[in-house]
Amino acid sequence: MKTPTLNHWLYGIWVALLIMIPADEAYTAEGGVVDTYKNATAPFDENTVDAALSLPIPSVLVTERYQGGRFWVETRKDKMQRFKCRQCHNNKPVKVTRAAEIAHGQIALKHGSESRPLSCYTCHKKDERDFLVTEQGTKIDMDHSYQMCGQCHFRQKKDWVGGAHGKRISYWAGQRVVKNCTGCHDPHSPRFKKRWPVIYSPPLSKSQ
């Protein structure tokens, strides 16, 4: 304590108050936390969380299950600037030259190996532009793009389902809603970009 100028009687109160606090036993964990959680096998009852847990954002039910059952994924269609693609991709012939560049010039594909880069139609369904497509030709809703990514990135998809890749949104309890692959990765250039940190850390002094 920096200012040892307390009056004696106050000191007395301190001591009295201290004595009132019972001896502590909570911090002597036996066996350790690893044993504790390994022994916990009953699923958690979410109803014990008082707070109103609601789906935090627009989401759709994922077509697969994770270890805890059903879960949801954030929607994407409402976040895409160019949806619906059908507005333009309606099978009318386009007469403009360099139309693709004008329409989608900002898209620079940097995805796949150097020798075998992906093409637009690896992922987009050519005759139904509002949808994605798998290599088997199955059409996939834009909100379920994880299915499309997952056919090539099997390991990441499995981790994403389980909870080790990607992230849950807002709540740890209640209905599980996760981010879609494209919520983090730009599908056309999926690598995370270099940028400045949003804050700086001052040196940590020993006394802090």
Added chain:
Amino acid sequence: MDPRKNKICKKPEEKDCRQTKPCGRREFLKGAAKAAALGGAAMLTGCGGGMLGSKEELSLRWKEYFKKHYRLMTQEEKEGTVRRLESLAKIQNGVNIQMSSTAPIDGVLFGYAFNVTRCEGYMECVAACVKENNLDRKSNMQYIRIFEMEHGQLTPEVGNAKFYHQVPVEDHFYMGVQCNQCQNAPCVKACPTKATWQEPDGIVVVDYDWCIGCRYCIAACPYYGRRFNWNDPVVPEEEMTKKQHYLGNRMRGRGQMEKCTFCVQRSRAGRLPACVEACPTGARVFGNLLDPDSEIRFVLKNKKVFRWKEDLGTDPKFWYFVD
């Protein structure tokens, strides 16, 4: 913004108001001692008569001063103190806060896992933490440190936590360090006033009003998890997080210790801690260790996990993992 202007006295027309002297618990206590020595009536002139704006405030402060240690309070008494603190925040600083004393949830033990191969060093977590937990802007207090490490380095002690350049840097990885919420916490053992303890949901908390600022816990903590307020924390009102918890992000005072509480004000309401929610890469996984279906359990079961300084026997509930 000068915090103390707010902290001490709102109304500049009050002559008695001491602009420069903050009136924390310690000053109040000194004032109270003097007053007691002089007889009850002199009470009002104790710690700067002016700051005791009204009878109501005096009464609130008096009750606050003589309240019990949080762990000894009944739920009713806890309600009492949070209501008083809300009123005091309103009277003294003109801020409307909502404070809770939400208890731990049965069947919940919080755990955390950090993916060192995912983190890119953007520091979004740090910024979110500062905001959520009302950390002192004057001393730039931060609970989380992100260490930039070269491949092959294994402990953040050799890493760089002061980087400011574009991230990520090739051949480097990033390791977040914050309170490990040890199950066998050395800080708890070091505390001479039992002002810090572990809650049943595993969070190590501080009763700020019981902390005497001796800083033994800092010395005891091997994870650089605890922070000390050398000054009264400064948080501009418009940036203040108003939803607070008694054991979490309520305003601390000078001379008090504070630390990461897994955002107790959020986590006990089923929400993710601010750092987890803010993380843009999904490097941070949080959840209930007692729930076999939780993400954190999935990570512990399926990933290569390790704990920092495990050999110290601190039994952290904070894991690191790689893909």
